[in-house]
Amino acid sequence: MRRLRLVWPVLAICAALVNASAARAAAAPVPEKPRLHLAAAGVGFPYLPFIIADSRGYFRQAGLDIEIGVFSGGAKALQAMMGGSADIVAGAYSNTITMAAKGQxxxxxxxxxSCPGWVFGTTRASHDKVKTYADLKGMRIGVSSPGSSFHMGVNYLLSKAGVKPGDVSIIGVGSSAGAIAAARSGQIDALMSNDPVATVLQGSGDLFPLAVMRDPAGTRATLGGDYPEAAIYTTRDFAARYPNTVQAVTNAVLEAERWMANATPEQVAAAVPPQYALAEKDVFARAYANMQKCISRDGLMTDAAAHTVHDVLAAFDPEIGKASIDLKATYDNRFVENAGKR
Known part of the structure; x- marks a missing residue:
């Protein structure tokens, strides 16, 4: 009898959990556009929450069927959305500011x-010649693609040393295998990368860091404040027309972020499909441990962080500095806040 008395409370708790889950699902708004095309700026670690949301089925649970297209940089992912072949982008928040300056x-x-996870450093080809940013004048610098957030980050760091954008050669090398190959083959003298690429290249002695932004402290020291690198964004028209769809995407991504906050690096590595891994599981787990503090835990954007991104862009782009930009119009926290009310 005592055993039965113990079992019944457990069964009651399980039933309550199932009922609560069912109630949340029933309360969730039905997406107006369940089939979506997501353009990803890359599969580096700042973008892991959307990959986890897909691999662990959170998008599907939210009523979404998402087709993911991975591009070689944020500029190309943005172009895909603006051209109509994608609905939403997993890319740099900074793109919302640069496009606002153009009236978009x-x-x-x-x-x-909430931080970029960037590692900017010299390659083996030029390591002995470069000690400061100023020494990079006239050299070849690899970024994911020209016009990407990686490129903008390079411009900002060089501007601190008085090096103008036209003083260096920018080469698009992608953000995964292409970047590794370019660094190892001597095609570039320096590289802006994130993990796992940075960990792989550092481990093989092919990348020597000048700046490391793998955690909030390192980011603040380098960029002057919190710098939210990666976000899911869309056009304001799309968000207004399909609010339930945007809410469903938000709910799925937040589920992924909550899971990642409690998972070990090994569990995260195991949850990433092979086509997105870019490295063996043990290397992937080690690389993730290097920058996991950058992954957002709540999905929110702060006004201070938005201003930091704006100030970094304005430091080397006078058009951003001159433009009248309403920063509060470049992000919308309502969908994250609504997710907590379900």
Whole structure:
């Protein structure tokens, strides 16, 4: 009898959990556009929450069927959305600001990474010649793609040393295998990368860091404040027309971020499909441990962080500095805040 008395409370708790889950699912708004095309700026670690949301079935649970297209940089992912072949982008929040300066209304609605996870360094080909940013004048610098957030980050760091954008050669090398190959083959003298590429190249002695932004402290020291690198964004028109769809995407990404906050690096590595891994599981887990503090835990954008991104862009782009930009219009926290009310 005593055993039965113990079992009944457990069964009651399980039933309550199932009922609560069912109630949340029933309360969730039905997406107006369940089939979506997501353009990803890359599969580096700042973008892991959307990969986990897909691999662990959170998008599907939210009523979404998402087709993911991975591009070689944020500029190309943005171009895909603006051209109509993608509905939403997993890319740099900074794109919402640069496009606002051009009169285009984009809005970030859930943050993926609260710091960029960038590692900027010299390659083996030029390591002996470069000690400071100023020494990079006239050299070849690899970024994911020209016009990407990686490129913008390079411009900002060089501007601190008085090196103008035209003083270096920018080469698009992608953000995964292409970047590794370019660094090892001597095609570039320096590289802006994130993990796992940075960990792989550091481990093989092919990348020597000048700046490391793998955690909030390192980011603040280098960029002057919190710098939300990766987010999910879309056009303001899309968000207004399909609010339930945007809410569903937000809910799925937040589920992924909550899971990642409690998972070990090994568990995260195991949850990433092979086509997105870019490295063996043990290397992937070690690389993730290097920058996991950058992954957002709540999906929110802060006003201070938005201003930091704006100030970094304005430091080397006078058009951003001169433009009248309403930063509060470049992000919308309502979808994240609504997710907590379900």
């Amino acid at each position: 209304k984009l809005v970030s609605f859930v943050t993926l990474a």
